[in-house]
Amino acid sequence: MVSDKQKNILNFINIFVEKNGYAPSVREICAGVGLKSTSTVQYHLEKLINSGYLQKNYKKSRALTIKSQNPKNKIPILGEIAAGSLLMAEENVIGTVNYPRSEETSELFALSVSGDSMIDEGIHEKDLVIINKSVQIKNGDIGAFLINNTEGTIKFLRKIDGKSYLVPANKNYKNILVNENVQPIGKVVSLIRDM
Amino acid sequence: MVSDKQKNILNFINIFVEKNGYAPSVREICAGVGLKSTSTVQYHLEKLINSGYLQKNYKKSRALTIKSQNPKNKIPILGEIAAGSLLMAEENVIGTVNYPRSEETSELFALSVSGDSMIDEGIHEKDLVIINKSVQIKNGDIGAFLINNTEGTIKFLRKIDGKSYLVPANKNYKNILVNENVQPIGKVVSLIRDM
DNA sequence: GTTTTATTCGAACAAATGTGCTAATATTAA
DNA sequence: TTAATATTAGCACATTTGTTCGAATAAAAC
Known part of the structure; x- marks a missing residue:
């Protein structure tokens, strides 16, 4: 040929x-x-x-x-999750990270962790969490959520007595009841920490 | 800048x-x-x-x-650190991981964490730690060490009263005095956790 | 042989592209 | 304020570069 x-x-x-x-x-x-x-x-x-x-x-x-080159493995790192505007708006992208462990990188993005609400789960401030926005967050999973269309956060999703809560891994923080102000973004599938 | x-x-x-x-x-x-x-x-x-x-x-x-975008980003994952034979022997490589955040990937390798001795530092069992074998482990750093030419471990390096110790991040484990049986392998520069 | 197909060349053209220069405007420092 | 620095714009120019056309040569098929 x-x-x-x-x-x-x-x-x-x-x-x-x-x-x-x-x-x-x-x-x-x-x-x-x-x-x-x-x-x-x-x-x-x-x-x-x-x-x-x-x-x-x-x-x-x-x-x-x-053609048939290696799958594109760069995924965007989002900064502040802008109110309302759901993600991925270019102005929110503060960088990119190579993450070659998945095929479907278009479903992925990264968030830099702020705060220590998941410290007991070994998720530290400044860690980079990789989020798959097309994977549903199930009971017991760690997911990324948007609260009041303003604040992005990483928490456990836990069902307690029939209700869903965002559960931190830090006793100093309280559970957050999942209502219409809490919007799931995607499941946390990986964590990267540079030291 | x-x-x-x-x-x-x-x-x-x-x-x-x-x-x-x-x-x-x-x-x-x-x-x-x-x-x-x-x-x-x-x-x-x-x-x-x-x-x-x-x-x-x-x-x-x-x-x-x-810059700092290097195509050669696959680094080996080592399994058990074989006694004596210093690392990198092919038979110890149990896989590779893409790690594109560094230039000098030849200096790097990955270890799968076993045990919970660094749990309080957010380093979990099954986490992958990236080790740079040409970076000296300084006081306060987390490093990889080979003990008795047999067992590989991840610990803090701390100087206490003039002596060096391998210090775990878990109260259930004791400090290990650094002597001729403890061999530094390299500094832990990154951590990857898949969930 | 002849015909067909594949490959190569040369030259010219238009568009894409990096660069250089000057000047205007905005921002910061003094 | 004034002076210095950083940023932006506009325009023109020289190259680089992709593209096109026609023709020559080589290889393969007939």
Whole structure:
């Protein structure tokens, strides 16, 4: 299906990207694989794209991406959870973190823990908790919640006498009854602490 | 050091790269962060580069790379620390974990925590601790140690009355005097917990 | 042999893109 | 206040870069 030259080109692109962090231009591919005409490279690129090995962005430079590359594993770190506006608004993103342990990174985001209400569960201030917003928080799980559309918090969800509570892991804090002011955001699936 | 706008730009680049697989052009950054002049973006890029957050390639398009982003981010997870044979022997590797937050991943490895001797420090059984074997463990640090060439453990290193001790974060365990039977392995630099 | 297909080249073009310069405006320091 | 610094804008320019067209060559099929 793809010729040796095409494999050669694909390989060159691969190595180039790994080395430089960005894709080569058509002319750099020329030089890299020993071709003198940009249109020859163009010709091979088209083949590679049709064969599904490459992706290109029309008229954008260095916009080649190699298909079936590793899953995108960067997930956004949210700062303050803005009132009302449900998450993910770009202005709330204060950074990104590599979290390559899951396929469906689009469902994930990270929150920096503030406060010590979960200290007894080994969740410290400044820890980064990874939250999957499409996993339902079940009884006994640790989840992220939005209270009064204002404040984001990490707590246990516990059912006590038929009612649901947000339960801290710190005796100095009280349980919070789950009512219409408490909005579940997602389950805490992982924790990262840098020291 | 870097202004909000600069963080904003860095973040935009981050997200753009994540989304598209290649870096944005100067004009795309303009549009992305709400600036009308390419030279303003140029101005901020220079700041980010001087501050070490970005790398650029002169006159090459879309040739921005975000620093401290290393593709080689898989580090080995060691199981039991085999007696004598210092680490890293392949037979001790029980898996790998992606850990992309450091440059020098070759200095790093991970240990799965066993036992609850550091529970009060929020380090639980089954947690994965990342250890940098080329960072010296200083007084007050949490480090990994090999005891009697047999048993690996995670403890505080504390100097008390001129002597060094391995100090657990759990009253049920005793301090261990550091002598020739205790061998430092490396500093615990990070912790990962999956839930 | 002839025909078809695959590959390569060269040149030219238009668009995308990084860069440089000057000036205006906003912010902060003195 | 004034002075210094930081930020933004606008414009023009030189390159880089993707693209297109036509033709030549090589390889394979017939």
